[in-house]
Amino acid sequence: MAFAGQVVWITGASSGIGAAMARALAAQGAKLVLSGRNEAALAELARNCGDALVLPFEATDYAAAASAAKKAWNWQGHIDMLVNNAGISQRSLAVDTAFEVYERIVAVDLLAPIALTQALLPRMAERKSGRIVMVSSIAGKVGSPMRTGYSAAKFGLFGYSDALRAEVAGLGIKVHVIAPGSIRTDVSRNAITADGSRRGVSDKAIENGLDPADAVDQMLSAIAADEREIIMGEGMEKEIGELRRTPDALHDRMAAVVAAGYAQKMDEGASE
């Protein structure tokens, strides 16, 4: 019951991994802010999640994200954990794919989580506490065919998060990135194709993937154990992800360099 009483904001809560995470956290007694675009699905979920605020918005409406951040924070006076989970996948060869598809995927999968994180960060820094969770993918560790845009965006989440982790380690803020392999959701049905249209059918790999409730239990245990990179999946997917794991020692070293830089800046400030 690591999250009992905690205020957790989940994006992409209307479906799949986000909905399963909301149910698991509600069972632990967490208070939930539930976001996505499908208001009816969010409201239905909220009915079974105890203390919950439904806060729908389009993830790429960055102005709406900033005002949603204010509403979410003010609901209980703080947020303990932001889970940037909303995302769309891709199924198309690069050679066929319209540039607008890349713009859309990068907007939803990379810029939207950055925008939301940036909107909450000053408040978390002032409170000197919080967790930021990014839901990336094994495709964010290893470039995956038919997913050039998706891999680019999901790799980007690692770059942003690794740098951010080093910057905020001294502020009591923890940054986690989850790289799931296949989980049985609508992700590949909702994936976009070369012309930006919804794919509409699923994959064998996804249909044979982890059950979302089991996957979410693993994710939450790993977050509670303060794991920074959470590489999940079975067989080959897990092995490939593990090959690309960033060693904890490197994260610690980056954080130490940043901390030394802050100390030096403060010394310089004091001597002026």
Ligand SMILES: NC(=O)c1ccc[n+]([C@@H]2O[C@H](COP(=O)([O-])OP(=O)(O)OC[C@H]3O[C@@H](n4cnc5c(N)ncnc54)[C@H](OP(=O)(O)O)[C@@H]3O)[C@@H](O)[C@H]2O)c1
């Ligand atoms: N399932 C897997 O095998 C797998 C593997 C690796 C990573 N992931 C990642 O896990 C995350 C969750 O995916 P899922 O598997 O649960 O798929 P899903 O069932 O398709 O859920 C995607 C969620 O993202 C939200 N979303 C998508 N576009 C949005 C937008 N423009 N604005 C606001 N919300 C938006 C959707 O909400 P609305 O429709 O209500 O807007 C939905 O709740 C994604 O980031 C995905 O890339 C999944």
